[in-house]
Amino acid sequence: MTDNTFKVACSNCNLRELCMPIGLEIADMKKLDEVVATRRQVKQGQRLFGNGDAFTSLYAIRTGFFKTCISNEDGREQVTGFQMAGEIIGLDGIVTDQHSCNAVALEDAEVCVMPFSNVEELSREFPVLQRHVHKVMSREIVRENGMMMMLGNMRAEERLAAFLLNLVQRLHARGFSQSEMILRMTREEIGSYLGLKLETISRTFSKLSDDGIIEVKQRYVKILAPDELKKIFNPQSCQTCI
Amino acid sequence: MTDNTFKVACSNCNLRELCMPIGLEIADMKKLDEVVATRRQVKQGQRLFGNGDAFTSLYAIRTGFFKTCISNEDGREQVTGFQMAGEIIGLDGIVTDQHSCNAVALEDAEVCVMPFSNVEELSREFPVLQRHVHKVMSREIVRENGMMMMLGNMRAEERLAAFLLNLVQRLHARGFSQSEMILRMTREEIGSYLGLKLETISRTFSKLSDDGIIEVKQRYVKILAPDELKKIFNPQSCQTCI
DNA sequence: CGAGTCATTGATCTGTCTCAATATTAGTGG
DNA sequence: CCACTAATATTGAGACAGATCAATGACTCG
Numbered sequence: 001m002t003d004n005t006f007k008v009a010c011s012n013c014n015l016r017e018l019c020m021p022i023g024l025e026i027a028d029m030k031k032l033d034e035v036v037a038t039r040r041q042v043k044q045g046q047r048l049f050g051n052g053d054a055f056t057s058l059y060a061i062r063t064g065f066f067k068t069c070i071s072n073e074d075g076r077e078q079v080t081g082f083q084m085a086g087e088i089i090g091l092d093g094i095v096t097d098q099h100s101c102n103a104v105a106l107e108d109a110e111v112c113v114m115p116f117s118n119v120e121e122l123s124r125e126f127p128v129l130q131r132h133v134h135k136v137m138s139r140e141i142v143r144e145n146g147m148m149m150m151l152g153n154m155r156a157e158e159r160l161a162a163f164l165l166n167l168v169q170r171l172h173a174r175g176f177s178q179s180e181m182i183l184r185m186t187r188e189e190i191g192s193y194l195g196l197k198l199e200t201i202s203r204t205f206s207k208l209s210d211d212g213i214i215e216v217k218q219r220y221v222k223i224l225a226p227d228e229l230k231k232i233f234n235p236q237s238c239q240t241c242i
Numbered sequence: 243m244t245d246n247t248f249k250v251a252c253s254n255c256n257l258r259e260l261c262m263p264i265g266l267e268i269a270d271m272k273k274l275d276e277v278v279a280t281r282r283q284v285k286q287g288q289r290l291f292g293n294g295d296a297f298t299s300l301y302a303i304r305t306g307f308f309k310t311c312i313s314n315e316d317g318r319e320q321v322t323g324f325q326m327a328g329e330i331i332g333l334d335g336i337v338t339d340q341h342s343c344n345a346v347a348l349e350d351a352e353v354c355v356m357p358f359s360n361v362e363e364l365s366r367e368f369p370v371l372q373r374h375v376h377k378v379m380s381r382e383i384v385r386e387n388g389m390m391m392m393l394g395n396m397r398a399e400e401r402l403a404a405f406l407l408n409l410v411q412r413l414h415a416r417g418f419s420q421s422e423m424i425l426r427m428t429r430e431e432i433g434s435y436l437g438l439k440l441e442t443i444s445r446t447f448s449k450l451s452d453d454g455i456i457e458v459k460q461r462y463v464k465i466l467a468p469d470e471l472k473k474i475f476n477p478q479s480c481q482t483c484i
Numbered sequence: 485c486g487a488g489t490c491a492t493t494g495a496t497c498t499g500t501c502t503c504a505a506t507a508t509t510a511g512t513g514g
Numbered sequence: 515c516c517a518c519t520a521a522t523a524t525t526g527a528g529a530c531a532g533a534t535c536a537a538t539g540a541c542t543c544g
Contacts, residue, residue: 080390
């Protein structure tokens with residue numbers, strides 16, 4: 001156990017309603033504590049794991065905010081997701097026993113390290129946990145299906161509206177405001193995620209602001225007219241935005 | 243058991259090297275036979291399952307060719323994947339116990355129906371099967387990450403090159419030619435998958451043909467200069483194109 | 485307070501879309 | 515077997531959303 005890791009328990013974690021222990025009985029949750037080997041701190045800008053790294057563990061985010069991204073040989077980068085507290089990252093590594101993307105902390109973060117062998121062992125013992133693991137993976141597949149719809153079919157304004165609605169919704173589920181937020185990512189990162197250039201993100205923010213739908217000041221965003229935003233992008237179509 | 247379903251065994255299926263039984267011992271494979279409840283025939287144009295349908299089973303494709311697609315309320319459709327023999331579909335249904343996409347047969351097909359409760363039960367018993375299920379899901383996640391890169395960053399020519407290379411590779415793994423193929427989908431379906439319009443697909447086919455890289459005649463495609471095609475899209479970047 | 489990062493805005497360019505016409509193929513029934 | 519129809523594919527011309535290039539402004543953090 002190194003400096004930036006230490007032992008911890010799921011059973012008294014305040015994220016247990018969102019994270020791994022969902023649906024487990026208190027007694028079973030004690031067992032789940034065995035899954036989490038340690039926690040690990042990740043400073044802003046640091047990688048939790050990177051492309052090519054050996055896959056050993058899944059990570060449950062306790063605090064902080066991550067992006068996952070892939071880049072190909074000619075240097076183009078694609079942000080594949082933004083993850084916040086209670087969400088699980090590292091699933092990409094299972095298939096080849098190597099990670100195929102980079103997970104970078106966009107603010108100082110802490111994750112629970114769950115060695116995948118523990119996860120598999122315990123989920124053989126607890127059907128509820130097994131089902132939960134399957135749901136986490138399935139949710140990611142469905143989310144990415146929705147992203148394909150966005151990237152393949154939607155205009156810049158729709159994409160940004162969808163992005164903002166999804167983000168506040170997830171923040172709201174974690175006890176934050178349902179109208180205000182501080183973005184943890186740059187315009188360039190949003191653009192990469194949405195398949196647009198940073199200038200287009202900036203312009204689209206300005207347009208939504210001019211239309212009185214949102215208020216933007218740099219990283220601060222307030223949704224003034226949620227219904228107008230939903231008219232631009234109807235979130236019905238995205239069933240599984242966590 | 244209805245007319246178009248009947249009992250069958252994995253242990254003597256000629257797809258066992260590609261499909262579910264990978265890595266299982268012969269003895270264990272007998273057990274896997276229990277997972278597959280029945281087979282089901284799906285005629286060209288028919289749905290195997292559709293958005294909103296209750297999720298009960300995963301499906302292993304024995305013969306035929308499928309597309310999966312989602313459509314939102316304003317009628318826009320996004321093809322999220324094309325699947326062939328040995329591949330598993332239905333994973334999208336796990337998270338909500340309802341399917342969130344449509345799976346449509348693009349040619350007469352036959353699938354093995356694997357009730358998900360059987361899959362979970364047996365994978366609690368057989369770590370090898372458990373791992374395999376996890377890999378199948380992880381592979382899909384990684385594939386979709388690659389799609390996001392395509393849709394977010396690549397030009398039409400690159401997308402089509404990637405698509406063709408991926409398709410022949412998968413067909414080749416199934417014993418077909420590594421240079422020739424008959425496409426089972428329309429230009430519109432390819433376009434939807436790649437985030438382009440059908441006219442752009444047609445034009446890009448024509449361009450690759452004019453450049454002497456491929457030969458195209460309607461649904462027939464022959465890759466004349468695979469290296470040129472790989473120069474347009476380097477498949478290194480796509481690690482997990484099945 | 486100053487350097488570097490990040491964001492905004494304008495002007496122009498371009499890849500893909502849209503609209504439209506034509507060509508090819510597959511399917512159907514006489 | 516052929517004519518007819520519907521579905522699919524090709525190709526052209528013009529339009530447009532978003533990209534690119536460039537300049538300025540605002541914030542952050544040591």
